[in-house]
Amino acid sequence: MHFIETTSTGFFYLAPWLVFAPVVGLLINLIFGKRLSENAIGAVASLASGVAFIVSVLLAYSVSANQGEMVSVPFAEWIHIGALKLDWTFRVDSLSATMMLVVSGVGTLIHVYAIGYMREDVHFKHEEGRFGRFFVFLNLFIAAMMILVSGDSYMMLFVGWEGVGLCSFLLIGFWYEMDTLARPSWANSDAAKKAFITNRVGDFGFLIAGFLMFWNLGSFQFDEAFKAAPAVASSAPWVIVAITLFMLIGVAGKSAQIPLYIWLPDAMAGPTPVSALIHAATMVTAGVYLITRSAPLYTLVPQAQYIVALTGAVTALFAATIAVGQYDIKKVLAYSTISQLGFMVAAVGMGAYVGGMFHLITHAFFKALLFLSAGSVILGLERGHHHAAHGSHDSHAKGLSLSDLLARNNAPAALGKWVGAPAGSEHGHGHDAHGEVFDPGDMRNMGGMRKTMPVTFWLYIIGTLALAGIVPFAGFWSKDEILLDANLHYSSVYWLLTVAAFLTAFYMGRQIWMVFFGEARTDAAAHAEESPKVMTVPLMVLAVLSALGGALNLPFEGFHNLGHWLGHTLGEVEALPLNLTVAGVSTVLALAAIFISWLIYGRNPLKSGQLDPLKKPLGFIFTGMENKWFIDEIYQTIIINPFTVLSQYFADAVDWQFWHDFMHDTVIVGAYNWFSESALNSYADQKGIDAFANWLGAATQSLSASMRQIQNGFVRSYALSVMLGVVAILGYLIFK
Amino acid sequence: MTSDLIVFLVLSLVAVASALGMLFSRNAVYSALFLVLNFVTVAVFYILLGAPFIAMTQITVYAGAIMVLFLFVIMLLGAESLPPSEGLPWQKPLAILLAIILAAESVYLIFTRARSNAVVSMPEIATNSMDNLREMSAMLFNQYLLPFEVASVLLLVAMVGAIVLSKHEKVAKG
């Protein structure tokens, strides 16, 4: 990189490889994907992500060697128009280095896991050709996320913001022609669209904030904007409030806060590695990163900070209640993610940037672990399902693609059947005794998995304990720091978060008892198989990180490593010591929650077909939790239906009837036709030009008719004319 | 009034009269004979102008051969006068008028614009000698050799043409 100029020592010149290593990986897989084996594709993609991770490590080392000083690595000029100067500059400081490490580290582990997962998934769905496409998208995502976290201005961040939004769309809709149970349907595409459109609403907020920033603070670049902010804050504080609150809308879209969280549960339609990487560990944390980066702006406006914190806290509690009533293993984790993101947003809202970032990191570890383990469970169930349906593994119909089978089946018959073979085939692919589709993600189909999938079981336990916040796992330390800060500054936020923490432990306990304990409720669960090493080894790495990650920022003197590290970027950070009351209350509540969940779910394990034990006691509350408080339905009625009606009106009445039929057909076309017919045709053409042309012809004819009489055939008259000429000439000579 | 002038006037009167006779006679044979008279008169004029060879040529070729040919054809085709003309009643008066105007214009032009002082004298004895003839033939065959040869080719062509025209007709009949 000889054209990267930087005066600092270290590996800063490697910064562009953060983006371009994944780009190279995706190009290789895109161009040569058809000719490479599945292992090769996966290796290339994982290597590309691994290179990005190594570069992140080197950059982090360089930052620390540089005493935490920020280094910007200019890369390219982008837009230079008038006062607007946007450049592509890589900003390497402690905050962005942290994000880079998390994204590329967890990302690489998930790439490796995905090799094993996708191999089985495309096999179950008979779409082996699509394997390469997944890794292309995954690398694209890493590249876009790197652009997001390494950007030096809000607009570069936005480029990455949009990029990850696109990758989210592409990956959620990876199986675009089916629903989660592989029936032909548009459900997955709808989920992808929902994610993209909801993100768009958030992006609108981000852009408004950006425009306000440019007009009032004069620049998109971080340092310049932050330098100009205090002056504007004293003269017109509402500007900064507006900027921060519009940015909050963007955060609500990307990080799934109220009211724009609705896309994240539907995004579980994507393959599990996608859910782990994008919707747990990295993309959704972009909002938290944004607020942390904008800390100088938020600290100027405490009113906005309170709104942010409250939004996060309410979201945390709201999502936790929904998680209690969910039956799908991934949906529980999805709402858990929303809830934990609420924790992070509340933290950064309160000004506890270190706490928020700490929880971001630990959450990335244990949520990725949980999601990937859930994926392992789901695949295990599918394997068991295939074993239960027919004896040998190899009696699958091989090589048939989804489209072949869709073509073979008539639509009504195919609905409700597993897409594998038409009815009457000897391999009752995926049929259980009732002829309905088998849902391997439904916790009611699981049970007793700790005997059939022990490795996954222990990994899941570690993840759960970390999430629930049991000491000494990582989640305890990070959550505790947030609760500590809330307790000191914002008591309402503290109470909301504490109740949310209680519910977190409860629903995770419920999940453990339902999935891993008791007796297997279906044949598939009884015959489930453990996942291969390529899947379980990354999980083990994540489990270790979940267990020991707390060491990043222990609330003891001298151990505030992360705080010290981030303090280089954020300025003064509050380093809170351990408050035993807060810590004790939260631990007791978590343990109590797990105990209560054992009482309800663990002591009398659920039998197959039995209703959830909470249904009767809680009645309509449980119905609300089960149906996510009908938020989607409310949005549909209040927003989407009127919008459809409005757009239909615009399309029909305004566009079609008025513009097309009236303006275009009648007015413009009619006027043109009148003009061309009456004006031009009748007057100009027929009366004018035609008349002239015809007159020319007629005149020539009459002239020739009269001149023709000279040629009367009589030689004498010809001779006479000669004589006449001679006489005339002589006469002229006489009179000359 | 010298004798030259008187001779000239008499002869010119004969010439013009014979011309007019040729013009107005109803019988084509009479017209041909009047024309012969005219040619002879003109031959006499040639002699008066000191061109004996040309005079003889005129009588031999023109009056002797060409007019005889004319007479042959007249007798072949019939010498009756034609019925009065059907079309172009205006043509005859106008033609006469124009001819008179032409003559008048020419005379006027000659006597006013193209006046010359030259005088034609009576030919000397010497002009009728062989020396003149020899000189003229020398000029004919030296300076005017090409036109001479071309004229001979022209006569050949005319002969061939006449034969072709008559032969063609015989084939069609046969």
Next chain:
Amino acid sequence: MVPVDYYIVLSAILFAVGALGVLIRRNPLIMFMSIELMLNAGNLAFVAFASVYKSFSGQIFVFFVIAVAAAEVAVGLALIVEIFKSKKSINIDEMNSLKG
């Protein structure tokens, strides 16, 4: 001592008569003879000038004119005979098939 102008005037008059003959007469033979008269008139003028300017060129030219006239008469009469054979009449007004 006749002035040459008189000869020229005579030639002009003969020429006018010949032209008149071409215009008035409807017998093609008479018309042809009138043409010969016109040629003759021209010959007269040539010889008159040849005698006045003492040059033989005029006479030689007359010689050629006579030769050409002979050729012309031969072909012309052959044509007239042909036309008579097809039209059975020598009225020149009946030969008007080239009218427009």
